[in-house]
Amino acid sequence: MWALQFTPRVAISEDAVLMEVGASTRLFGGRRALRDRVVAEAAELGVQKVAWAPTGLAAHAFARCNIENGFKKPLQELLDRRPMECLSAVRPHATDLAQTGCRTLGDVRARPRHGLARRWGKQLRLAIDQAYGHEPEAFEWEVLPDAFRARLELPFRVEHAPALLQGARRLLVQMCGWLCARHAGTTAFTLHWSHDAMRPRDAGEGGHITVGTADPTRDVEHLCRLLAEHLTKIQLAAPVGDLVLTADQVNDQAGSNGQLFPDESEDGEAPHLVLERIAARVGPQAVKRCVVNEDHRQEWMAHWQPADVPVPRKPAASTDLPQPTWVLPEPLRLAVRNNRPVYQGELQVLAGPQCIEAGWWDRDEEAAAGRLVVRDYWIAESGRAGTLWIFQAKLDDGIAWYLHGIFG
Template sequence: MRLWIGLCLPRLPLEVFCPRWSADSLGVVLEQEQVMAVSPLARAAGIKPGMRRAGALMLAPQVRLHERSPELEAQALQAVALALLQYSPLVAQGEEATLLVDAGASLRLFGGVRALCRHIEASLRALGYTAQLSCAPTARGAWLLARAAMRRRRVLGMESLTRRLDGLPCALLPPARPYLEWFEGIGCRTLGQLRHLPRPGLQRRCGAALLDMLDDAHGHSTELFVWLEAPPTFRASLELFDRVEHADALLFGARRLLQQMTGWLCARQFAVERIQLLLAHERGRVARPPTVIDLALGEAVWRDEHLVRLLKERLAQLALDAPVIGLTLEALQVQPMAPPSDSLFPEPGGTPQERQRLLELLVARLGTDNVLQAAPRADYRPEAANQWLPLPAKAGAKNAQPDLPPGLPGMPRPGWLLAQPIALLMREHRPFYGSPLKMVSVAERIEAGWWGQSQARDYFIAEGLDHAHYWVYRERIAGCGEDAAPRWFLHGLFG
């Protein structure tokens, strides 16, 4: 199924300066000393598009004036296009702040047209922009529906698209705008009426570009596009609209950059293992080096949900030494995206990736020294055979593990090992712990230790009268005869 999604960003000049997250600002965008776009508060103050600068200042002296910047608009449109690459590798830029996405191959992956549109709208909200979405079997048809102020802009069939296009005004086509007075004079106001005019005369009067657009919209010609190509590396920056003094207020800007990185990762088929967020401070005489937030992941990811949670925890614990005026996000370490698991049944308790993400979230919230993992050591003695170390700080790295001694015994080990062995009483030549203990396993001899710390023990699994099982050992003292009374110790409890 061939389906195109058109995104028209009609308020892009305004949202470049006054994004959704600062909708309470009183902002106006000027072009050649005339008001071009206004924020909701500015409109409530009486400022309207087309006013002069002096008139806007008269109505609201505290209004923030911004000159229209084609460079910033192009950067914003590029950022949105890069984020859309997570939904389709075929994204092209159309005329008049419009993006076109060939989403036919993505429908099954995202669960249909409506679900895909909801995902795209969520990404736009995360970026801080609003857009009019449309769906059509042709790219030019999706472009026209997105540009038109219509309530229903989703069309899946060519017949429905033709009926919908026939009711649109001729002014939507850029080549038709110089001839609108002539069209009005002959009673041609809609695309349907324009389509029924004689083609030879229309071509001589208005040129071939108008007919080409009509043919593209109705699927009568092949449309050619220049697809957006993701750069080989990712580094994106964002200038904040005000000085931010609290770190947790930077999360919205970080999400905007993460959305772009997600599209870049999907387009390049990469998964990120390590990212770096730079918080830029004041420049000039009071310049300071940027604050660095480095996130290393145990498992590579290509979605932004986990990264957003990690950044939220890190920013909540960060105390800023100076206000932040800009953000820069860089993907420092990536690897090819791993294929999905081919196991038939899901693992109980979640996948290893989900467990690793949980540990990373705990580390970000509690600190590195408060989340530890077991690390075996090359020692036969049970109390020295393990140590607790912080989780690896580097993505994909493992804590340095020494080579374990060969031939480790396969005897059962208790679930609870005592910090210090407990000496046991002897009654009727048997060790006693609440009741006489009966040995129910053969002896396991352990001899280890160096430089005065050598140990020689015979370990047994013992059972009490209450059928509880214990891990006990008999100490072997060097230089003592066989008749010497043995000393017994309790070292662990079985579940």
């Protein structure tokens, strides 16, 4: 699942995972950048050897011989020097081939083709041709699962919850690879743990913890930091031997198109990630963010919610008039002279009206009053105060005017 983020062509090849990345190198910044990323992340998953070659069988053979780069010399030259046992198809016949004087793949390849196939089978000759690139290879490509669930048996029993992060990180790397392949991010994942069989009777079979994020993400480092903050608050009832990670909520997340000029703040942590980490440490109610609602009423166009609560994917209410830079906490009632509003002089109406009638369904239970708003908004100009945002309240006597905002 982790490998599927780099290419849709991933196959299980005996004791190895095979990736065909020829069409993906440019997407990941070239061969060197892709190689560095694969090697770094694969090490966290317990991968012991990584190798590259023009063919799948050659790459597998090079990995067994501790040769990473199969492109530094011509493929035939590199393969001819390798022990013949590094190719799986040769192993069953290694003794017979050795008796004929074969020691390397080059020796096997040099034998007459028809005699090789007649004595040791067509599959051996076909494997030799495929390894050298003379015949096409056929693999059964893996299919990306619809849901993520991964299990890890810990190499030793863990008695303290923060120490679970070491094993959980490997599962998180797998999950983020799966999310990347789906072009998605997660807003909630759950880490389950199972207690050791020699646990006390009252300890139970295990436990779990669910971690949420406000925005979909597949950033391994950020998810690890969030999980670490939560694990510091957990007390294990018994030693833990197994971990299971599941992605509970998955949302689409398009990749970045990149920028022509790099942002100087790219190396730093994004502000919303910092807020989520602080919220995990001091509590969700201690850190809040402003969220825009799909509501035309200015007083309820936005609200504050805990930083770790997912932001609703609703667009802001569309308006006909420009919105002011500064909005007053409470509308200020204006004086009226000759049926015209006055604020540091008589106001000149520039644009409007924008008619708003909403909130008949809303009610303030504490004040036992409704929140129905019927207003006509206008843009007006004052010789001293500048451009203002005013409205006429229709529910009053039809004459009352209010100042609600100031344009910067």
